[in-house]
Amino acid sequence: MNSQEIIPKSQPCTCCCIETLYTILDNENVVEITPQLVNKIEKCLPCYEEHNLEKSIKELLQSRLQKISPPQVLLDTIRAKIELINRLVQ
């Protein structure tokens, strides 16, 4: 990356907006991601940092949040209640 092309962090970024970053982050098609736009983002420090930080947080949520297994009794209870409702209806 050419350091002269880097926008200092204290300056507001005007090359792209949060929607562009979210489009990339969430794999959506809110705005069209052209090679020129990707090139601009890669050369813009605030955008680059913003994108990497959001990506890290998203990965953090996916990897560190504990997945809780539902108790086996839950499925049994749901099935039993449905059977009961069916019997009452018939």
Next chain:
Amino acid sequence: MENITYTEAEKHKIFNEELIPHLASMYNFAFRLTLNEDDANDLVQDTYLKAFRFIDSFEKGTNAKAWLFRILKNSFINDFRRKSKQPSKVDYQEVETYYNSEEFEPEIEATTDLRNETVQELIGDEVANAINSLDVDFRIAIILCDIEGFTYEEMAKILDIPIGTVRSRLHRARGLLREKLTGYAKKLGYLQKS
């Protein structure tokens, strides 16, 4: 979609093959909303009973997970939260209007402190605490997008809001989550307190 009339055998087949496989995701979603295992159990039971009762409004082979999440979210908002003894929450519409207004200025200083390296230091408990402390509507947006991987379009259907609102809500939710994570990072000494 017009309702389809399934036979009893078809109903059970759809229920077992298309709805039950999402039980774990549903339970986790319910737990993240209620923050209590017993309440999560009740909410998931309620959701599956409603799903079975109204199964004729579900077209087999379509997006069962999004359909179930929508029922669960509505049950939580309309029935469960109303019945619970929690103190009344701030009206979400007011919060959203405020965050979308020109009066709102995000706390830039708090959010720009957080760095990639700091994020890696945070453990599951801190992440869970940060997400659990968000207002429920912001929490839902993060869960649906970042944890469950729903598209904006699916989120719009689950939440009954336009896609533009999904995007703005997600933006606010991510900003608030970042503030919470920054707070934890500072508290734990990963970041210098200002």
